[in-house]
Amino acid sequence: MAADFPKPVIHGGTGKRERENTGNNLLDFSASLNPLPPEFTWSCASADLAIYPDNEYHRLKECIARIFHRDRDEICVGNGSIELIRVFCSVVLSDRKTYYAGMPTFGEYDLSARLAGAVPATSEKTADVTFACNPNNPTGDLSTRSDMLKCSRTAALHRGILFADEAFIELADPAQSVVRDAGESLFVLRSLTKSFAVPGIRFGYGFGDPDLIARIETTRPPWSVNAYAEAFALAAFDHLKDLEKSRAYIGKEREFLEMKIRDLGLQCHPSQVNYILVDCTRDAGPLCSELANRGILVRDCSSFGLPKSIRVAVRTHEENAQLMEALAACVR
Structure with missing residues (x-):
């Protein structure tokens, strides 16, 4: 290397x-x-293993859209949240754009940004992308929804994006989520891995501006959410209240x-x-x-x-x- x-x-x-x-x-x-984790029955039909998944994941996105009150074209899916971090950075942070990730925090932000060709910014006030893990890993700090929206407005002032990683928020306080606020200056990342204790099933999803989502969905590898992960996700989304x-x-x-x-x-x-x-x-x-x-x-x-x-x-x-x-x- x-x-x-x-x-x-x-x-x-x-x-x-x-x-x-x-x-x-x-x-x-x-x-x-x-x-x-919630206990429920789910299955993956053998017939679904004999065909390719729907690469646009219409049924899955319609389920997510219904639960979170978003439009389907505002939703992306991937093979775990890390795939979406990598793809997001590839789409947004090429050509030596800048990123900010307050330390200590999840190391994949820095790595994915650097792999995309980005360079660190000295402040979130100038960064093209600011990464915010909420709750933060490894500290367990949880920022309020109002504070996160304030950060999003700060990013908007210089046409930047706040990348809000909410992989753990369902195990903290989902009332602090900004999942219904994602827009041009705010991308929200979610995962089922932590909440349902299924790290072996790789499934992540995100919310953002339709133009950005379209670019992410085009860049992500085809069929990256396999039939097992899709079947589990469809069942799990019915148990978020649990x-x-x-x-x-x-x-x-x-x-x-x-x-x-x-x-x-x-x-x-x-x-x-x-x-x-x-x-x-x-x-x-x-x-x-x-x-x-x-x-x-x-x-x-x-x-x-x-x-x-x-x-x-x-x-x-x-x-x-x-x-x-x-x-x-x-x-x-």
């Missing part, structure tokens, strides 16, 4: 690889998924974890979603290794520029108790 070519972003969710490498069934707190129960459970378990973590003398960044950023006051690498030896995977936040921090997911109460038992043994 050339010295000036960007390196891949480090992600959590390494449980599958660790199980394959070690043969151990580890608890993966490095992947932030809904610990209490996530209210998930949010209540996450809030209760997050309080439990924060209390136990602070009892160990560690600091938690205030979170409003299903993960917690923990300041370990020391290099997090050895701690992550110690926890892995005890069957627990957590997210080393060095790649976020936070070498003394870890991010832990909020899982079931029994699993959270196991995390705390292992963490207590490692830090005392």
